[in-house]
Amino acid sequence: MTATLLILAIVVITALAFDFTNGFHDTANAMATSIATGALKPFVAVAISAALNLIGAFLSVNVAATVAKGIVNLDSYDLSAGADGEALLIVVFTGLIGGIFWNLFTWLLGMPSSSSHALFGGLIGAAFAAMGSGGVAWSSIVGKIVIPALASPVIAALVSACATFLVYWVTNTIPSKVKNEHFRHGQIVTACLVSLAHGAGDAQKTMGVIFLALVAAGEADSGQRIPTWVIFACAIAIAAGTLSGGWRVIRTLGKGLVEIESPQGMAAEATSAAIILTSAAGGMALSTTHVSTGSILGTGLGKRGAKVRWGVAMRMVSAWLITLPCAAAVGFVSWWIATGVSGVANTTTGVIVDFILLIAMAAIIVIRSQMNPIDAKNVNDDWDADAESVDSSMKKEPAAAKAAAQPATAEGN
Template sequence: MDAADVVLALVVLTALAFDFTNGFHDTANAMATSIATRALSARKAVALAAVLNFVGAFLSLEVAATIAEDIVDPAAITPAIILAGLLGGILWNLLTWRLGLPSSSSHALIGGVVGAVVVAAGFDAVEADGLVGEVLVPSVIAPVLALVVAGLATFVVFRRIRDWLPDRIQSSFRHGQLASASLVALSHGTNDAQKTMGVITLALVAHGSLDRGAGVPAWVVVCAAAAISLGTAIGGWRIIRTVGHRLTEINAAQGFSAETSGAMVILAASHAGFPLSTTHVTSGAVLGAGVGRRAAEVRWGVAGQMVVAWLLTLPAAALIAAVAYLGVDELGGEVVGPLVVSAAAAVAAVGLFLQAQRNAPITAKDV
């Protein structure tokens, strides 16, 4: 195994590590509302999400193709660039998880790759049309669309059930939430696992072991699906609490409306190949469910904190990735640089995790 093979292996392992953090960071996307309404226990909800994330990863490869071909110029990509981009995404994921903020893992990954590419090869290596048309524009439209659809759905549902007793509403819609939450988990696997597939495919092309346009190898699909599923199984309790309880008080009818609306938007985007933020979409849908119910309290201050995190994600992950790439380049991009920078990032990641668990542990009982 030569130096290039060692770096490729490191990139693939780091990509799967990112996929793992994506899983526990974004568990809330699928199950926060079902847990909040007690349609499912926290642990059962997370286990169901893990299984369906795995299955969803096999439904489409359109998003993976977008990541591999339309965001940055594949000819400018090297394994060291991809490694730095992944490290930027992982560290930003862990930082926002530590703060309990449901930021976008997708934008963290894309921002990281773009930041590393700009430092290494300049702005010309960024596919501006693809970045704007397939990432930035959908990132604005999708959560607003989910908010509007969920708001209208909630309004219509409550018009139909206005004479129902609260106990009947809860018992009826809790069953519906089993289906709607499952659909969100399936759609999350379909959209989010593909981003890791696309990045690994980029690395394989850069390494020369895969021809450009050859498609995603089967082993990459299986590994990415398994990594995001395992991450989901860990349970992102901090972010589940934010989405399920801190944005708005939500009952089963609202949860059903939010989950169904969010899943529709995510699946449509996945079919079109847009690597949008499932976090943005599901959070927008939860807000919509709060707006659509008369007299429901929506905590716009919490929503504002989330929007700030969303706006910071792309540039922050890009900055971290740029610093990581500069470190790799300074130490030597063949083997020493990637190994040393990866080790430093691993220490920082473990430090963030241990600090969070020591200072403010959040468990399934807290959600």
């Protein structure tokens, strides 16, 4: 096996690992509200989402084309004779490291950050390290990533707020118990649509990255269609990641941002599905996290008397703002490690060192998460009103437990 093919194999494995993290990190986008309202049991919700992510991955490849050709400026590389193929492979590999690191880090914090922007940030940082500003397709990034990232949560919040208001206005004569029961059934349908939309949008981003690696290695032409095996592999990886849960982010979106009732959940999910599916058909690489979070926030604005935890919301927005630069910084540093700045003379050896560091980092984060486990059993526990992250909310005793622990006192004492 040549050095280029070895690096390509590592890149494909790393890309599928990113796809897996994308699956468990973003399960919340589809199923958090359905789990929070009791429309679906946690494990049932995750299994349905995994199956529909798998199906959704086959709906379109328009977003994959945007990722493959719209982040890294391919004109900066001479691929006609394979001259810069290995350099581009390393850019893709180290960009993926940036995306995986940010996905795992924000998952540990229970923060619904964008997997898409983590990937884009990593690729931007690696491309910039390799080729300078000319290595990044800035115009495409601004038009198809930055502007949609700013606009999509605002649009989703407005549409969801209007939908929520209309739902409660039309059904104001129906008793709450009856209304919630009927809307729970509707939530199952809308949650399935969001899962389908997530598969159609996010699995394609990894397809685009793998295709870019194949082009760099001379195994594909930039003008051809995404190979079928890439579509199958990415569909399976994101479905497997979704099936693993992602309970920390599910808890934050389902319980931490807004206390959601079934009508609100259905309005949020219907809004998210409509926006994500429309953007995927147009090749626009929207963040499902931004859209879903904006939709959930909108339900709090559209329901009279609903409480929005603005502290949690502001921390989410802060994470969104730093996703691109933080992932880019990791991609940048990873590229320098792979190409020898840290004393590694051989590029292949540098890639292997980066890969080992990635595995070690992932292991540390997973071990740390076990100090404060979130799973299907406690994902729906009441959210501490003073808490603004999963870690702090789960460390405190619930108010009911504290009250029960207090010694009984005689009335009037």
